[in-house]
Amino acid sequence: MNEPRKKDELIPLQQTSLALSAEYANFLGEILLTISNSNGDRQSVYSLLEANLDKLQEGIQTRRGVSLPKILRRLAVARLPEMESESAQSMQESIRILGDWIQQFPLGNKAEKLEIAITCYEASAKFFSRDTSPQQWAELQNALGRVYQKRSSHNRTKNIEQAIYYYQEALDVLSREKFPRDWATTYNNLGTAYFDRILGSRLQNIEEAIRCYEQALLVRTFEELPEDWATTQHHLGNAYRDRIYGERADNLEKAISYYQQALKVRSAETLAENWADTQNNLGNAYRERIRGDRAQNLEQAIICYLNSLQIFTREAFPDAWATTQHNLGKVYSETILENREESLEQAILCYKAALEVHTREVSPQEWAATENNLGTAYRHRILGDKANNLEEAIAAYNAALEVFTEDDFPQDWAITQNNLGTVYREKGLIAEATECFWSALEIHSPETNPVECLKAGRNLGDTFFSAGLWADAIEGYLVAIRSVEQSRFWASTDKRRQEVMQQGVDIYANLVQSCINQGKLNLAIEYAERSKTRNLVDLLATRDLYPKGDVPTEILNQLQELRREIVLEQKRIDVVESNQEISEDRTRLNQLRQQLDNLITQKIQPIDDTFSTFYRVKPIKFVDVQKLLPNDHTALIEWYILPETFVAFIVTPQAQEPILWQSSKEDLQALVSWAREYLTADLEELGRWGWKDEEQKLSQTNILQNQRNVQIANAKDLATLLAQLGEILHLEHLLSFILPSCNHLILIPHRFLHLFPLHALPFNNGTCLLDCFPEGVRYAPSSQLLQLTQNQQRTEFSHLFAIQNPTGDLRFSDVEVEILRQNFTYQDVLVRDAAQKTAINNQRLRTAHCVHFACHSTFNIQSPLRTPIVLAGAVSKKAVELERDIFVRQTIQLEKCLILAEVFGLDLSQCRLVNLSACETAWTDYTSFSDEYIGLSSGFIYAGSPSVVCSLWSVNDLATAFLMIQFYNLLRTSTSVAVALNQAQLWLRDVTMTELENWIEENQLPLRPTIKIVISRLFRQIPDDARLFKEPFWWAGFCAIGQ
Incomplete structure (x- = not known):
């Protein structure tokens, strides 16, 4: 001075x-x-x-x-x-x-x-020249930028543009070399201006803000400028909390991390006000957090807000106190408590407290934000008169819109319009509601703000759907689905992509129903398809995408290997995160992605400049579904489960649109009840041959006989269940839509229907579905997946890789592999103790035409990616002697098994068939509403095999051995995996004891003496014309998926 x-x-x-x-x-x-x-x-x-x-x-x-x-x-x-x-x-x-x-x-x-x-x-500023006093002039440009950024009077949009102009003017004269700290401060401020910017894309503005903050941190280091560093960390937390691009869950985790970094410097003792500010924003991030336990996140948010209020008292910091009261109101509105009524009342009190300070005259923007949230609290309020609460909500929203205008606050205006629309809908004011939702969609598009666009699009679709206005509902749902798919495209892991799809599954279902009601059946099946197996479809499409031009082979090999490693690392992360609430370290995943980016930009794009890391799979159209039918004698049935009914789309070569059959509500209820009974039935008690208790000293004969009696009883129960399912699905009626000349059928189930042997559904005349289609009944997870696997037509079938009885207890698996291997010129078979995980590698697999696993497996419903193929050394000798469920679920060492997550890293690029001759290998995660088809079969399809044979339950060792031997015998003369499997199944169903005995002799099965004695006794005890395996349990457990 x-x-x-x-x-x-x-x-x-x-x-x-x-x-x-x-x-x-x-x-x-x-x-x-x-x-x-x-x-x-x-x-x-x-x-x-x-x-x-x-x-x-x-x-x-x-x-x-x-x-x-x-x-x-x-x-x-x-x-x-x-x-x-x-x-x-x-x-x-x-x-x-x-x-x-x-x-x-x-x-x-x-x-x-x-x-x-x-x-x-x-x-x-008039006192200084940018030429003679650049630093002082730039400081004042910075100061002007900060004030214009805060200014809400006049035109807010122009104010922020003016702020950006002043910051950029300052950067024109400030260099990092001469004025490093001022340069960094200006970049930090410019970042805050882009964060607040109204003009342009909100998405791009936040990305620019992040870029500016990262520039500032080049100078603002923890060591040199800790307080400045903490300020920029705080701002990065804000940017990632609001970030639109990328995966929302990841962005919030980064926001929390940045706030926590800032708190390393901002302490309550040394920087009390800044500490309280960061605590407040950290509370916001926890309130919005996706990962972790929801209740715990909200509780942590409250703790942060209360920390903030230790400093932000109403007397000392009235503005900040009011902001924190506002945030407490939001968390109380969302808190998951037993007394929801009390929480909402507490939220309303917090909002009203905030409004005592944040008046429209003093703090118009904050006042409007609180009015908006107060409206939402009244909309959800339980106490009081419902009609009065809705009127209070409308009044609050309209008050907010007095400040949140489309010009000055377009994002907030759109959010408030959407909120107002929900109240109008509750009051039955359809025209007013839909006008609000359309207004919100004028600002929020799927590409610029998919989260908010999804809310408005869903609300618009639901409102028209409830009113029976199907064409308008379709329009709203189409916008919402574009938002879901944009968020899914930005997600970084399959697990998160699945979560995004599950959050939008109701939209697809309602869109499909709207299309049906509107008579747009082509569109209906297209969007039913669009909601199925999206992760696997994307993985397959990307796996098979290669650049054009003369790209060197070694570059293509690097591309293929990096893609495989990235998928494998993603699956590893998904496995870890499925067993813990915290986020797994993504360092290696990010490194692999960076290597892939570098390979593409440096080695591939100079040759093919259109090739990219990111690829959007084009959804399949009905005409393409129809093209999947190889001839005029093939039909396709695709099921889709809706909220109140289920439908079957029947695709034939002749029709211009799918034939539709829709169930009644009672049918869906019956289907769900049937599925519950089937999935909880004690089918796991079936098929235990090979699991004997040596300590009981029972003879082989007694064990076989006792188990056979149990199995036959339960097998008859299965036959009864399948008859019921056929009636619920109206199978005979569905087939009436298919021409009698059709001899080949493709089935595409939905959700839990994947778990059922639809090919074995019986008719009243004693036949079943397989009998009607001599050219085969096969399955596919979705039409688009079938389309992708059709590109992998492979005819070579001379090289076998097989795993044979690695646990040593499946006696007939030894027989199975010893016989089937004779069909191959080249044989690479790992027998018993040799079948260890370390012996399975891509060097062996990439030359195999057929991969056969004769071993144990069981589906892990809690963590599907941890579903094991049990290999040698995975269980102790004592465990092998126990019942299978105890062995598989309690004593297995997963690190010595090949689990599903690891299957995605295998190279089966020459493979025609993977045969999973083990238990429950066709199971998928039926709890997934998004029908992502997560099971061993999906892993092997991605690894490169166009066809997978797998099982639907705990199959019997002896019956499986007979079935597989006959299957490979038939496959020698058949080009179709499905036809060979179906014929083998019908043979096993119909074979008599006499025919079976002759067949054993003809195939010269290498039976050990003790087993020969057991089988001989069995043949003597059962009549010659009896069909031992006539029940579906014995022959119907396997299905052919893919080609």
Whole structure:
């Protein structure tokens, strides 16, 4: 500070030629004099301001036509140029300080204070030249940018653009080399301006903000500038919390991390206000957090807010106190408590407390935000009269819209419009509701803000759906689905993509029903398809996508290997996160993705500039579904389960659209009840041959006989269940839509229907579905997946890789593999103890045409990616002697098994068939509403095999051995895996004891002496014309998936 000056020397404003108000002129003079004499102590200035609050509240539109900003502006024009250099510099300094201090003054009109600050900085800026005083000039550009960014009066959009202009002007003269700290500060400020920006894409603005913050951190390091570093960490937390691009869950985890980094410097003892601010924002991130336990996240948010209130008291920091009350209101609105009524009442109290400080006059933006959330609290309120609560909600939303205009706050305006629409819908005001939803969609598009667009699109579709306006409902749902698919495209792991799809599964279902009701059956099946197996479809499409042009083979090999490693690492992360709430380290995944990006940009794009890391799979159209039928004698049935009914789309070569059959509500209820009974039935007690208890010293014969009696009883129960299922699905009626000349059928189930042997569903005449289609019945997870596997037509079938009885207890598996291997010229078979995980590698697998696993498996419903193929050494000898369920579920060592997540890393690029001759290998995650088809079969399809044979339950060792031997015998003369399997199944069903005995002799099964004795006794005890395996349990457990 310079020497103190006298009031009459500092500002003789009354004597100027300008007609100024003496009262305001004197007041301004007192302020500047006090600043000049203050030695940096702002309290004396604040005392003067507090005594003259009327001059800070009347505003620019005062009736007297005078205000401090006006007087300051005239002073800068009329007085500063006439003053001597030293006096002018002193006055300029006092004016600049007033600009700083007035913003921190807690009382008075906020808008008026910002106008004063702007005028102060503009006046001071005239004193400096960008050429002669670049640093001082840039500091004032920075100051102007900060104030314009805060300014909500006049045109907010223009204010923020003006702020960006000032920051960029400052960066024109500030270099990182000459003025590193100022350069970094300006980039930090520019980031905050882009974060607040209204013009342009919200998505792109946030990305630009993040880029600016990252620039600032090049200088603002923890070691050199810890407080500045913490400030930018805090801002990065804000940016990632609101980030639109990328996976929402990941962004929130990053936001929490940045806030926690900031708190390493911002402590309650040394930087109390900053600490409280970060605590507040950290609470917001926990409130919105996706990962972890929802209740615990909300509880952590409350803790953060209460921490903040230790500093932000109403007396000391009224504005921040009100903001925190607002945030507490939001968390109470969302809190999962037993007493929901009480939580909502608490939320309303918090919002009303915030409004006592955040008035429309003082803090219009904050006031509007609180009114909006208060409206939502009233909309959900349980206490009080429902109609009155809805009226309160409408009033609050309309109040918010007085400030949240489309021009000044387009994002908030759109959110409030969507909220208002939901209340109108509850009141039955359809036209008003849909007008609000359309208004929201004018701002929120799937590409720029998919999360908010999804809300509005879903609301629009649901409103029209409830009103029976199907064409309009379709329009709304189509927008919502584009939003779901955009969010899914940005998700970084399959697990998160599945979660995104599950959150939108109701939209697909309602769209399909709307299309059906509107008679748009082609569109209905297309969107039914669009909701199925999306992760696997994307993986397969990307796996088979290669660049055009003369790209060297080694580059293509690197591309293939990196893709495989990325998928494998994604699956590893999904496995880990399925067993813990915290986020797994993604360092290696990010490194692999960076390597892939580098390979594409540096090695591939110079040859094929259209090739990209990211690829959107084009959804399948009905005409393409129809093209999947290889001839005029093939039909396809695709099921889709809706909320109240289920439908079957029947695709034939002749029809221009699918034939539709839709169930009744009672049919769906019956199907769900049937599925519950089937899935909880004690079918796991079936098929235990080979699992004997040596300690009981029972003879082989007694064991076989006892188990056979149990199995036959349960097998008959299965036959009864399948007969019931056929009736519920109206199978015979469905087949009436298919021409009698059709001899080949493709089945595409949905959700839990994947688990059932639909090919074995019986008819009243004693036949079953297989009997009707001599050219085979095969399955596919979805039409689009079938389309992708059709591109993998492989005819070579001479090289076998097989796993044979690795646990040593499946005696007939030894027989099975010893016989079937004779069909192959090249045989790579790992027998018993040799079949260890370390022996299975891509060097062996990539040359195999057929991969056969004769071993144990069981589906892991809690964590499907941990579903094991049990290999040698995975269980102890004692465990092998126990019942299978105890062995598989309790004593298995997964690290010695090949689990589903690891299957995705296998290279089966030459493989025609994978045969999973083990238990429950066709099972998928039937709890997934998004029908993602997560099971061993999906892993082997991705690994490269177009066909997979797998089992639907715990299959019997002996029956399986006979079935598989006959299957490979038939496959020698058949080009179709499905036909060979179906014929083998019908053979096993119909074979008599005499025929079976002859067949054993013809195939020269290598039976050990003890087993020969057991089988001989069995044949003597059962009549010659008896069909031992006639029940579906014995022969129907396997299905052919894919080609």
